[in-house]
Amino acid sequence: MTKLNLTEQEILNYIDEANKLLEKAYVPYSKFPVAALLIDDNGNVHKGVNVENASYGLTICAERNVIPTAITQGMKKIKFLVVTGGTPEPISPCGACRQVISEFSDDETIIILANKDRKYNIWSINDLLPYSFGPKHL
Numbered sequence: 001m002t003k004l005n006l007t008e009q010e011i012l013n014y015i016d017e018a019n020k021l022l023e024k025a026y027v028p029y030s031k032f033p034v035a036a037l038l039i040d041d042n043g044n045v046h047k048g049v050n051v052e053n054a055s056y057g058l059t060i061c062a063e064r065n066v067i068p069t070a071i072t073q074g075m076k077k078i079k080f081l082v083v084t085g086g087t088p089e090p091i092s093p094c095g096a097c098r099q100v101i102s103e104f105s106d107d108e109t110i111i112i113l114a115n116k117d118r119k120y121n122i123w124s125i126n127d128l129l130p131y132s133f134g135p136k137h138l
């Protein structure tokens with residue numbers, strides 16, 4: 001079970017910070033910005049947004065943008081991840097992102113899905129991707 005060591009105010013502060021990133025998303029085609037804010041196991045903060053391409057299939061989600069950045073800077077595990085978007089309800093990561101998040105998550109990883117109105121819910125990776133394929137299956 002995921003143990004949350006954050007106060008409501010800390011959660012909202014992270015969501016606000018993630019929501020500020022939405023304007024950086026490169027979404028000329030869908031107009032559907034998504035932002036991700038990641039705190040790694042070293043306590044470092046990483047940021048990512050979705051980046052579209054005229055060749056639509058090359059579009060990369062915010063989650064799969066922030067994770068390689070964090071890895072490049074030394075992350076081993078995701079401690080805390082906020083994903084937010086302009087959706088009426090808290091955003092829901094796509095299946096590909098759930099798999100990539102899973103690779104760098106454990107039972108302690110906290111995933112907060114939010115929207116620009118600060119609505120949010122809290123998940124573990126096992127909630128989002130139960131019985132997932134991962135390194136333990138190799």
Ligand SMILES: [Zn+2]
Nearest residue numbers: 061093094097
């Ligand atoms: Zn995705």
